[in-house]
Amino acid sequence: MKTLNLGRRHLLGAGAALAATTLAGCAGMSTGPSIGRVVVVGGGYGGATTARYLKLWGGNVDVTLVERNAQFISCPISNLVLGGYKQMSDITRGYDGLKAVGVKVVQGEVSAIDAAGKKVRLAGGSELPYDRLVLAPGIDFMADEVGGLAPALNSGRVLHAWKAGPQTVALRQQIEAMPDGGVFAMFIPKAPYRCPPGPYERACVVASYLKTAKPKSKVLVLDGNPEITSKKGLFEKAFKDRYSGMLEYRPNAELKELAGGVAKLEFEDVKADVLNVIPPQRAGDLARSAGLLNMNNRWVGVNWLTMESTAAPGVHVIGDATFPAPLMPKSGHMANQHAKVAAAAIIQLLKGEAVNATPVVMNTCYSFVTNREAMHVASVHQYDAADKTFKTVPGSGGVSAAANQIEARYALSWAENIWADSLAL
């Protein structure tokens, strides 16, 4: 009985301590001492979510988000802008929500990272000291892998539109200016690249627009991969059932060179009214200049419990820039999930606590096949302590039975919800 009484006193004490912690936690949101300074570079899906969740879960953490653009423009849903079914304003959101929850948002360019001195230098010359650094640099292009591609992209004659923004607007203009009977040719790089189903969705949405507006036109899909890399059966069905005679899909059609407006493949030349080249990709320039590309000289290896770079502990890297776990896609959804693992771990590391040993991430990518019908691919990834990586759960995940109108509504709701979740809207 004595032991139990002692236990009870301890429990009461623990309860009181818990209550005190909770109160202190609430008070700490605005007044208590800061637990540390975190600088997040990159305000896309991953970076924005990290900043938001550091404030949501961390209370009094000093969070600075550095982003070069004034506004967030979503790659997901941007193919609908190419089809004329959505406007840029539909996929553009601001950073005011993050500012309102206490994130310091700095519009600027990072010129250097001093990992030893724990500070980030901005192009203007100012410095941001940090205790923990998060890099969400997304992808950049390896344009030099294709002869003539870099000058063609620089001139604006050939567009990628694989980062939403001015490129999206310009490609839409090229599609609108295309004559009826013209050819829209798109090139897909070898995997891995950002958004596996994105190119096939783009082919469908552009074909959907052309079918109505310029029905004599042709969509030529030239894929560097041996087959469709995501939702294969569903896209094959969409190509055949909806765009037969208009859309031609060719596997193993890697772009070798661009010369004088002609796209050269191994055995043939392709001429088109619109040439949309999605270039081969690697982790963003920021990760490369920081010396973090330790996987195939292309991607950043990470510790999945903390999202810290395996090349530079203390520097967390999330999203498309990472060398993925098995079957983990490079997607905005996944970047948002990486961000939550990183935010939880950073708060615990700043407090000197153990990090979560059993994180889970999941992914959902919706693809439109017309302006009114969409389909999904979903996966759930649990951390495997033995292999120190995320693994998909056997029997879970999958794709839609068929493209359908209900999932087109869900796809747009998904966007509203993830934008609100990432940007604190």
Next chain:
Amino acid sequence: MPTVLRRCAAIIGLVGMAGLAQAQDAHLARNLAATCANCHGTNGHARGDMKPLAGVAADKIIAMLADYKSGNQPATIMHQISKGYTDEQIKLVAAFFAAQPASK
């Protein structure tokens, strides 16, 4: 005596739970629930056509997910996603959402 016994039993139960809680991350439920937020909103406050989960009774969430897992409840996607989470994880997620203030 019965009162004392009941109290003892309650205390032993609490101590047992505290022991379990130490074995896992204190924020595990919160972290797991955050994996749902991309569609179901931050802390379950969903927008648009998605189902809000904030303030929904834990038993209801657990039953819904069990029905998705078993196939008793047809779905576009949740039958595939629910199978990625263990029953223990689903209980934690359900308790977290149940404790959130309901969406307005």
